[in-house]
Amino acid sequence: AQTVTQSQPEMSVQEAETVTLSCTYDTSESDYYLFWYKQPPSRQMILVIRQEAYKQQNATENRFSVNFQKAAKSFSLKISDSQLGDAAMYFCAYNSGGSNYKLTFGKGTLLTVNP
């Protein structure tokens, strides 16, 4: 069974600084998808960024980028120029694609942004 591990229960960053959230996963499959979701206090789950495992290029969405290391099964999220609105719980998630229908989530990392 696939597992997703987020080893940092909490992280903090100064406004305008850069922070990296870690995620590792375990799978025997070669084709899959990885996601980072953000959950602010409003509890809405918001997709931040996604990565297809067959793509070697790391995904980037504005201030958010990932470092995808397929061999190491690592998928970290870098947030540049952190803003107060980035404060939230961040979840790493795995989906094996194809006919697998579920997301497997990590336990989350609570990010605090200090002014």
Place this chain on the structure above:
Amino acid sequence: DTAVSQTPKYLVTQMGNDKSIKCEQNLGHDTMYWYKQDSKKFLKIMFSYNNKELIINETVPNRFSPKSPDKAHLNLHINSLELGDSAVYFCASSQVFGRGLYNEQFFGPGTRLTVL
């Protein structure tokens, strides 16, 4: 327009009662899901339906019964509520079959269930 909506957003009830949570998506997706987020914020899949057919049932007590009247709706009925059922329940949808898709799941706002 809201892509995935859930009603109600908050539900407070007594132990032993039966309650339902409704979910609707207007994205035209073929697959819908129920996830449970516990008090420690851990999210776990409960059920998945593809074109009204149950695909995933992840060791959920049979007091929980999902029902999908059509592709756009997936409701969750819970019988004989217990204290441990208190959680946030999220509905989600995605388009699983098709070319160039990556199965992004769109989430509803969640329903906070409190069992007293």
